[in-house]
């Protein structure tokens with residue numbers, strides 16, 4: 425059942441933080457912060473399925489893709505086609521900085537498109553809104569393997585216990601779920617309990 429396939433967007437959450445993935449995907453927790461609202465804002469012009477043409481390039485926006493092999497599904501922001509080559513494209517609000525979570529999401533979408541079309545996709549692009557840069561991501565065998573591994577781990581984690589908070593203050597301070605997750609409070613409580621043993 426495709427409804428039970430892992431959504432591509434949650435693969436991004438998984439790589440960011442396993443606990444965030446669990447809170448969102450398994451427990452259905454959602455909370456806005458400035459990063460979420462900004463992300464929604466920059467998607468306002470590309471949030472409907474449509475087909476555009478720019479020169480020799482046909483751009484299909486908001487394409488639903490899935491892989492029966494990997495059991496993942498979701499929407500890719502755009503699939504560009506030029507000279508017979510398909511290029512998946514994601515739009516992100518942040519700055520270009522080799523974000524592995526974004527690479528996994530894009531690579532998983534490419535694998536879905538390959539499965540649906542039977543065509544080979546060697547690379548995709550991520551447009552980073554904060555510095556208006558477009559990063560080309562090569563779908564190397566290593567990235568494909570790491571992406572498939574992340575999908576498997578995320579699918580398994582969804583049936584397990586909630587992971588502990590990560591040790592990454594910067595990520596936690598940017599995380600919209602911080603007030604639900606309470607990472608610093610959980611860690612302080614655990615440290616206190618340990619000291620009582």
Ligand code: SF4
Nearest residue numbers: 441444590596599605
């Ligand atoms: S606050 Fe930190 S530990 Fe909690 S979900 Fe967010 S990133 Fe993960």
